[in-house]
Amino acid sequence: MSDPLDALEKSISTLRRAIRDASTAGDTERAGELRMQLRRAERAWDALVGAGEPAAPPHPVLAAAPVARGSQLPAREHVHRALMLLGTPAAPKLIVGVHEAFFPGDLSSSKLSSLRRDEERSYRSSPGARPYYLCPALAHDLLTPVRALITISTWTLDQRMIGPLSPRVDFLTGAIRIAEAVRTSAESTAGRPGPEALRLLWRFAVNIPDALPRSTAGHEGAMDPQQVIDAAGAELDVHADADHAARTEAARRARKSLKDDQQLFGAPAQGVTHLRTARA
Template sequence: MSDPLDALEKSIGTLRRAIRDAAAAGDTERAGELRMQLRRAERAWDALVDAGEPATAPPSPAPQAAPAARGSQLPAREHVHRALMLLGVPAAPKLIVDVHEAFFPGELSTSKLSSLRRDEERSYRSSPGARPYYLCPALAHDLLTPVRALITISTWTLEQRVIGPLSPRTDFLSGAIRIAEAVQTSAESAADGPSPQALRLLWRFAVNIPDAMPKNASGHEGALDAQQVIGAAQAELDVHTETDRANRAAAARQARKSLSDDEQLFGAPLRGVTHLRSARA
């Protein structure tokens, strides 16, 4: 399974390289925005490391139950963060809950996510930067308003958090690859293999990707080949990635010019739509 710490470390490395490139190009505005994202990512890394270190010895003599118990005691925002870090793309509440159920211990429901999103914005506005990360909506590429049906993480780059015309499909394919990789890891490392929930989730992705299903599929999730899903998803992703990346990059540049720091996380207010249209004219 993809480790959230590994994903954050990869993101930190990517941000550092981007800062170096921006500084070499003399783009001080871009470098400053990337440094802010780097600080958020580093705080998120510290928080995850601290969360993984038990403060006291477990009171129960059953150590095998400790990881699940610790996972079940995490707040809902930590559950959401772990699921999103595994997926690596903006996701709807139902998918986040399904990913969490498939790969992580503890309970999470979509009802918790609706109030959680409001709490995150209130927390940021009352004390910006106090938390290592915030859960925030994706941003529509044209108006930079919040796409409230999709949740992202503040430590991701603007390019990751913007949704362009092709982004729903590219994010679906990218998510399919991450889920298939997590299933592969579970098959190799877990004694009983991937969970039934993980296999069902991978099946739901595979049936919507050309050539991802085995020709002799029997209608059972166990017939899936995770590597075949990865190959099929990557083949289609290669077709769309360049255009999607260009659309997202253009929207991100506009966001950096037009939006305040908090609006870059939570979106432009509707009253700012006319201003953004004028800025593009």
């Protein structure tokens, strides 16, 4: 199981290679965006090293920290951890469900409404002061914020886009990540995962063909995480390429049309006409 610092170090290494490739290809816009993402990732790495407490594990580490320490984290750290586990834009209800299933501490959907506004105000008052920001996903066509979905500023721009197929692709991706987390939880505790984690995985699995064995009879404990992973992966293969293409194209337009802050928090409503013109 990877550690948050390991994940960030891998991301930093990947970004550096991508910057080199973009520079070699003469794609200055892409290289500029990647450099900004690299700076954010490096600040996040510095923050984790300085804090000495993993703020956002990509998978649940049940024994990594006592419950008391986890419960003392601010709400934005709880949200960050849940999103890092999922790896996709997510609605507040799902974020709370992931947090309850895998992490200690209290988090409610009501906290997320004010948190999103606070994140944007913080960025505008002091851009880049935090290692990451929680920001909305962006609609692929108008590049406006999808306020029902939360992302992380250190993610790539295309990862924060929502295209026509993205809701299903993100659902399947989330199912795989949750199934992996449930399996890891069972292995690390030498027993069954908690009931919240099983219920969460069940809610994903019932909406994926062939993800459940015929003998489940409504019991979450009868699920096989690997079967969920295989079923979700099979459907994901059908949609992934088309979704990636739509997101990549939207990210390209966003880099050309939006300022740095708008690439995080979306184009204003009054800018929609301009963006339509730029896209034509």
